[in-house]
Amino acid sequence: MRRHHKPLPKPDLDAYDTHPDPAQLAELAHAAASLLVYGNTDGTPSADDGAASGGARASGGAGTSDGAAASGGAATSDAAAASGTDAVRSARDDEATARFVHLADEIGLEAIAEIWSTAPAVSLPGVLWRLYALREWISRNPRRSAEEYTTGRNVSRAEGLGGRIRVDAYLAELVAGIEDPPGPDEVMRAADEILAGAFRGDFTMALLRAAAFAEVAAAGRWELGRRDESRAFEQLASDLVSSARSHRADTLG
Secondary structure (H helix, E strand, O other), X not given: OOOOOOOOOOOOHHHOOOOOOHHHHHHHHHHHHHHHHHOOOOOOOOHHHHHHHHHHHHHHOOOOOOOHHHHHHHXXXXXXXXXXXXXXXXXXXXXXXXXXXXXXXXXXXXXHHHHHOOOOOOOHHHHHHHHHHHHHHHHHOHHHHHHHHHHHHHHHHHXXXXXXXXXXXXXXXXXXXXXXXXXXXXXXXXXXXXXXXXXXXXXXXXHHHHHHHHHHHHHHXXXXXXXXXXXXXXXXXHHHHHHHHHHHOOOOO
């Protein structure tokens, strides 16, 4: 005897809003970014993160960057305090971290842009978008990235303080953490390591490392005659430093 099954209700696809409210989209973008960075969707670090951030504030203070010219100095001066800021949180497993790092490779940078690119620069989704965009640019242009970084390093060392980078070039290199000599492979590895750090509990340091790279590369772009692109990287460095300081102060929205 054939059994009869209760018919399944058909989904009412027409009932779904294909143009969600912008505020709703912003909330979803923030929740997605929070899930990747903090492991939750409420946009707050874990209790361990909060304790570490408090310690960093006590030692380094909080503030905002007032422009690209000061971003390199801010990145290096904040690095010591940031080294312990996020380290208390337990690290994610390597497999999960690798998936997050290569997210743009899997779904395309355009898909990530749809989620986060319209968020404010100094915000969790906004700065995460900038980290992914920087890694994508380096992965597509490893030789040019290495050229600009190397040129910026050499120029900055020659000019010293008061040059295009407002900080000792050796300190900027130390924060960026790129192997010497910085060829295409070394720059690409550094890009992966910086982004991986954002998901392992080293979010503040990841932002500062990315800012230091952008600052040195911006100097290289300027020397190579790529002035508009240089200004774009200087602004990127400034946004990254401001976000790092906000994150340390638990005010990164």
